[in-house]
Amino acid sequence: MRISELSERSGIAVATIKYYLREGLLPPGERTSPNQASYGEDHLRRLRLVRALIEVGGLPVATVGEVLAAVDSPDLPLFSLLGVVQDSISAPIPPAADTEWERASATVRAEMDRRGWDMKPSPEAINTLTSVLVRLAQLGYADWGETALPSYFDGARVIAENDVTTALAAGGRDDIIDAVVVLTVLGDTALATIRRIAQAQVSLEMLKNPQQ
Amino acid sequence: MRISELSERSGIAVATIKYYLREGLLPPGERTSPNQASYGEDHLRRLRLVRALIEVGGLPVATVGEVLAAVDSPDLPLFSLLGVVQDSISAPIPPAADTEWERASATVRAEMDRRGWDMKPSPEAINTLTSVLVRLAQLGYADWGETALPSYFDGARVIAENDVTTALAAGGRDDIIDAVVVLTVLGDTALATIRRIAQAQVSLEMLKNPQQ
Numbered sequence: 001m002r003i004s005e006l007s008e009r010s011g012i013a014v015a016t017i018k019y020y021l022r023e024g025l026l027p028p029g030e031r032t033s034p035n036q037a038s039y040g041e042d043h044l045r046r047l048r049l050v051r052a053l054i055e056v057g058g059l060p061v062a063t064v065g066e067v068l069a070a071v072d073s074p075d076l077p078l079f080s081l082l083g084v085v086q087d088s089i090s091a092p093i094p095p096a097a098d099t100e101w102e103r104a105s106a107t108v109r110a111e112m113d114r115r116g117w118d119m120k121p122s123p124e125a126i127n128t129l130t131s132v133l134v135r136l137a138q139l140g141y142a143d144w145g146e147t148a149l150p151s152y153f154d155g156a157r158v159i160a161e162n163d164v165t166t167a168l169a170a171g172g173r174d175d176i177i178d179a180v181v182v183l184t185v186l187g188d189t190a191l192a193t194i195r196r197i198a199q200a201q202v203s204l205e206m207l208k209n210p211q212q
Numbered sequence: 213m214r215i216s217e218l219s220e221r222s223g224i225a226v227a228t229i230k231y232y233l234r235e236g237l238l239p240p241g242e243r244t245s246p247n248q249a250s251y252g253e254d255h256l257r258r259l260r261l262v263r264a265l266i267e268v269g270g271l272p273v274a275t276v277g278e279v280l281a282a283v284d285s286p287d288l289p290l291f292s293l294l295g296v297v298q299d300s301i302s303a304p305i306p307p308a309a310d311t312e313w314e315r316a317s318a319t320v321r322a323e324m325d326r327r328g329w330d331m332k333p334s335p336e337a338i339n340t341l342t343s344v345l346v347r348l349a350q351l352g353y354a355d356w357g358e359t360a361l362p363s364y365f366d367g368a369r370v371i372a373e374n375d376v377t378t379a380l381a382a383g384g385r386d387d388i389i390d391a392v393v394v395l396t397v398l399g400d401t402a403l404a405t406i407r408r409i410a411q412a413q414v415s416l417e418m419l420k421n422p423q424q
Contacts, residue, residue, distance in 0.1 A: 079419050086408050119416045125408050132402045139394050151374035152406050155367035160410035162363040164418055182351050190344045192400045193337050194364050196298050198372035201331045207291050
């Protein structure tokens with residue numbers, strides 16, 4: 001197909017597609033004349049992934065290039081690839097080195113051990129979660145890690161099983177990565193909102209039946 | 213106690229406390245001399261709530277004033293008060309009026325009806341969730357509302373029961389509202405992060421045992 005059809009089918013402006021081509025985010029088409037090139041279904045799929053990373057994941061163009069290099073590296077296992085993508089769409093938080101941080105970090109570690117979660121967690125994820133526990137302790141909620149964290153792990157596990165099943169069913173590497181980005185980022189907003197609706201429902205039930 | 217002690221015990225600078233006093237976010241102390249006033253435990257508790265709304269909830273000072281007016285209004289039931297706070301810490305999304313929106317909105321409504329969730333949901337929450345479903349459909353995930361939404365409701369419910377129990381156990385109205393703000397906002401970050409960790413763990417398990 002010509003670039004105009006690629007634009008129509010992807011919903012992305014021709015000028016934007018040309019920009020992605022210049023930045024190397026999209027491989028060049030097959031040249032059919034000095035001024036024209038032809039594009040295939042692979043280009044359409046790649047465009048969809050680029051758009052998901054930039055528009056949905058909020059990634060800068062340079063980072064998109066790194067993620068795409070990982071997608072195209074055949075010796076990187078899918079699991080490691082998912083980690084690269086997850087980390088690229090999360091803002092990192094540096095660890096601190098004090099007693100509060102050590103205590104919170106140990107709580108997170110203990111919760112994962114208790115469940116037998118043997119994945120090697122990304123330092124970014126662990127640092128973000130630890131920093132939340134430190135902040136909660138500073139605000140007077142020092143026992144949140146013991147009283148609330150387990151139910152957060154329970155709830156997140158239910159949702160993650162659905163997420164991963166959906167993503168792995170998506171098809172090839174490009175499609176799986178597209179699904180991971182879209183479902184992770186939009187899923188965060190969905191989950192935060194559903195949590196508020198659920199809080200309202202549970203409050204209503206508890207305040208209606210205060211003896212429970 | 214004097215303002216210097218109030219500052220020490222709350223960890224908030226004297227200049228900031230004076231600013232809150234001028235803006236009416238904190239009631240005046242009891243005047244003990246032309247240049248001095250005395251503050252009590254109520255001031256400390258209110259300061260804690262103001263800080264939670266501004267620093268954790270990210271609310272502008274004017275909105276904090278509105279939330280505090282609701283907290284202090286004795287005829288507003290606790291449940292309605294929780295709604296005021298929840299809506300104040302969420303950015304509203306306007307509804308659209310097209311077929312996609314109607315379809316997504318009906319899916320959300322049907323999921324709540326199926327569960328017998330009889331709370332009157334805040335339009336803000338429903339609009340945000342609906343907009344996520346519309347965006348997912350536009351990105352090629354049109355059946356997410358049927359295949360994934362139920363597990364998000366399941367997971368969110370587990371977590372919300374913990375949230376509400378913790379918040380209602382916090383004490384008086386000021387303490388409950390403080391807990392709602394802190395646990396909702398920091399809980400969002402915690403949940404998003406735990407979801408990523410859980411996704412990694414589930415991917416590892418599924419890719420290890422692909423026959424499942």
